[in-house]
Amino acid sequence: MSAPEPRPIRSDIAWSTSDRVVVHGHDLPDDLLGKVGLGDFAYLVLFKTLPSPHESVVFNSLVVALVEHGLTPSALVSRLTALGAPESLQGAVAAGLLGLGDTFVGTIEGAAKICQSLPDDGWQRDEALLREHARTIVDGSRAARKSIPGLGHPVHKPNDPRAERLFEIAREQGFDDANERLFRAIRARAEDATGKVLPINATGAIGAIASTLGVPWDIARGLGVMARAIGLVGHVLEDRERPLAKPVWNDAEARSTSHRS
Amino acid sequence: MSAPEPRPIRSDIAWSTSDRVVVHGHDLPDDLLGKVGLGDFAYLVLFKTLPSPHESVVFNSLVVALVEHGLTPSALVSRLTALGAPESLQGAVAAGLLGLGDTFVGTIEGAAKICQSLPDDGWQRDEALLREHARTIVDGSRAARKSIPGLGHPVHKPNDPRAERLFEIAREQGFDDANERLFRAIRARAEDATGKVLPINATGAIGAIASTLGVPWDIARGLGVMARAIGLVGHVLEDRERPLAKPVWNDAEARSTSHRS
Amino acid sequence: MSAPEPRPIRSDIAWSTSDRVVVHGHDLPDDLLGKVGLGDFAYLVLFKTLPSPHESVVFNSLVVALVEHGLTPSALVSRLTALGAPESLQGAVAAGLLGLGDTFVGTIEGAAKICQSLPDDGWQRDEALLREHARTIVDGSRAARKSIPGLGHPVHKPNDPRAERLFEIAREQGFDDANERLFRAIRARAEDATGKVLPINATGAIGAIASTLGVPWDIARGLGVMARAIGLVGHVLEDRERPLAKPVWNDAEARSTSHRS
């Protein structure tokens, strides 16, 4: 049997000729390099258009807030992987990214989905309706025994200072605050229902504001992935200068089997 | 045997209290969010200090130039991985990053190593000495039958427009051009020796300019890793809208075993 | 603030002293090496006990059937990754494994979940009840517009020869065939309802038989992961001897942007 005719394929992200490189319709060397920062270029990658100055401030603040969250499991993973494969920085960063799943960065997705799944009934301009939606969301989550993505933090109480500042930046830049008000109503309802202090955390604010910017919820996890890759390079670097992964591993190994020897 | 006492460990990248988050000594909510773009924050991650305005322009141009290189093997890998595991955007991006090894992004590392391995003999101010070093590098590579990292491109001839623009930006911002002149001398020597057109490519220019900025060569690969994570998110997005991975796979599968059926 | 006391941790998988290595209670050098094959050792890892001879035959056949599925997206991914990072075989295999998600190997999980989610009402010995469950499963999937995991194959029609042989092996080794009969009833109902030929495919049979062996459904994906790691090493090897990834990439790159140049 002869090989079948290949099917047509097409990509419109980038193309080049001998003396040109074009990305999303912009000449890379002439119109982007030296003129556009990394955050604005990331916006171009997601939205296929460059941001306005207001969009740029807000988008950059969202991704900056996601780069570095301290010694997370992902940071430990990148450091431990570099211990075994020091020749492969890409492997160490990739390993760390693999932990950005449902538990951590997936909450951005969940928070964005909440904002983007509401009916188009004008709740943005109707506080009573907004509160009703908030009540439905909280009560539904409680009935299903699920936590609400974007609420709660073990350290930042009563408020997560990053979330508060991100909301403020979005307002300063003239963006509609409906998603912020929605999350504040969700928080109030959840605190009433549980008696706990449940701050809107950074991923909650990011999911809400990303929705305002127009990031589809099923892509929202990508903000965390692209930002954290930067932070994980930093953790591999610090581990070269001041080893942390090796003592953590050695201690864990010794302690986990000390009952046997 | 009782478990041993854990050894002290320490990280200085970030720390937080109930109402503060500090990254590399800067208050994240108050001093960074809304004020610092993603590229400058990446500079902070690498250098532990924020860039000057000149450093900012140059550093952002380097990483922007690395985000998107078209339908590379890495881009295909991320798209193919999303086909099998659509639930895991982090897995698709991580898979794509794993191809940023010795062949592609590793050439940044190689180019930077060339610049950073020269003796401290004042070659930066002595053209004859600079040309002598260039000759040694080229002749050594040819004797070892190795290609010179950062030289040559299948499409961009006689010059890679990205490399030329990046060098120009670095000069415009007032940076020393010694590493650029070194690479131009290496190129001239290599073209003389081989009779081929060997443009300084983007990774060559990035390795040279990153060295001028003070990026240690054994970290230089990290510039490509952090930048490409952004671009790979974009390829997964385009593949959702206009599937390319599936026809590429189907065609390859059908054609690769068509001699058997 | 002083560092808190570490919490106790414990692993019972393996431990060692200067002259002993013990895995799941067995002396590795004396009792396992040279006596136990890789498949039986994998069974030990999953079940914490070695298999009986019958369990060994069936378990080995399940994982053997998962090692190699031809030029899958995962195989292409491992080959493409090795192109960019030839220094990192572990990276190439890891990249390929990342595509073993919901679309492909996840169907083992789905098929196993079907078997393990039925009520404990004696359906295994009551054909009418079994058919009723099959009907509920098929009709529920159709109402939710979801495909049934483990049914259907683009090439193997009317039957997937691997699935048929795996069921036969399980019966030959004396295992209960209730899960096989359940899947045959599901198939019959689905074919009646759709008018299509819907063979039980390899992952369907594996999910069913793994359930009979006692593999919890939320671990069933692990069978595919451990087996496919072996197969992906083979694809990287073949690509070194007879390059396939490079022409696939070059063709895709040229064709995907040919409308622009």
Added chain:
Amino acid sequence: MSAPEPRPIRSDIAWSTSDRVVVHGHDLPDDLLGKVGLGDFAYLVLFKTLPSPHESVVFNSLVVALVEHGLTPSALVSRLTALGAPESLQGAVAAGLLGLGDTFVGTIEGAAKICQSLPDDGWQRDEALLREHARTIVDGSRAARKSIPGLGHPVHKPNDPRAERLFEIAREQGFDDANERLFRAIRARAEDATGKVLPINATGAIGAIASTLGVPWDIARGLGVMARAIGLVGHVLEDRERPLAKPVWNDAEARSTSHRS
């Protein structure tokens, strides 16, 4: 410009028709399933032929010895990754595999390279020549300040019981012991030169015996990758039953920044 004609590609690993699946020339359902264990199938993947009974015993013992090495960095990485992305078992295993680089499993590669890089001068039958080669290898490594792959172990002294048993199995099965004798001579020379106890460790023995079986050194790392994928599934399982990653992370996070708060 029209798209170019695709180049021919070919894979000979597997092919299928509606009622057949063939792997490396063997009918999978009829000739392999139920008859060949996972280890022998892995041998088929590497060597394109099934093993003899003697080869089978030795090969299975090598890969079995690599499955489980206790709470290694890779095991911690897989557990920590599952913490963040419990939905993606493939991601957790892939992350763990990424640490199988130069430091750990890469030593199999190094040990095999030693055996396979010696000149074809009959050293296998000439003890004086063998000792001379051992001396050259040790003295060369010491002059280059490099450790010798396959020698030394922090716990197993004076001998690694896995290595000793693996060598014994290879002899029992009738294989030439030249590579074993070479490594014993290397050990003796290294101990003389350093005054330290330097057992041949498991990866050293595996590299030596794999060379005897005919595994090319630049593939030897693949033995570790395929085996460890199995072991890492086991670690993710244990972490679900008895969480270890979470306390390790929590402790590391608290302790690493306790100097700041």
